[in-house]
Amino acid sequence: MTEQATFGGGCFWCIEAAFKELDGVHEVTSGYAGGHTANPSYREVCTGNTGHAEVVQLEYDPEVISYDDLLEVFFTVHDPTQLNRQGPDVGTQYRSIVLTHDDEQRELAESYIEALDEEGGYDDEVVTEVEPLETFYRAEENHQDYFEKNPQDAYCSMHAQPKIEKVREKFQEKVKA
Template identity: 45%
Template structure:
């Protein structure tokens, strides 16, 4: 198999435990890294992020093979597995660090994100308007090691069962053909 250069997508859809759990199950995503981006503080720690005063969002950096999954397909999964209509909030998590955001790495990614939002709005997929921020990617800071593969390592925790399990089920229902065969 030919080695195809991977691309990067950076997305924020609330708690990064949730978005990481979804995208680490997606075929073509070779690496999913939880972290922080979009703020002013250099090298922030999780304890600073959750204060809501850094300007950073909890986000994931997805390294993906565009020959297996396109950026637009990643965006469709993203918009289907979180609520892009709530400002600075996802379920119980509240604050700017939990905002919905697409951090684009190229003009093409920006245009794709804007086009997907327009398509979803035009189709009235959501009752309320999409408030997802679309902004240029800046420095991405990796989260501390204990946040990596959080869902996979803590599936019995109530947060994982109540908040993340339904997102995984939605992924399975809507995008069964995009799920890695080895992941459930």
């Protein structure tokens, strides 16, 4: 039986590409969540006026990869201390956010963030939001599997590829064969 997890950490193209590397992750869907506009388009989300974040929703097998493992990957591939931005992408749609599907995910995410702050692994405080997922809107088809479809895209080369390499290096035992 599979479970779902939803994360936002900047551009969904980059986060999607990183999570697709993991064994036990069956599906990664780019989309929008955390906002107040029904069925937003990419163009609307980019204005910052809908309140949504660019996110990815994972379908994963908890027998193969745990939610804790997914949190570790998420907090490794983006900078959770950046408020409303990741790299060149600026705006609330690029905020760091964990959208939880149940109380257990909320507790695990909050504990993980607390531990990160206590460890002092970052110069600044973790600003990742933790909120219950209300509605996930699938992004337009041209945003699905973007890195796979556009490997020569300069943005992807500069921002997605390093995240993929980080996952392959740091999480070798969790990467798909």
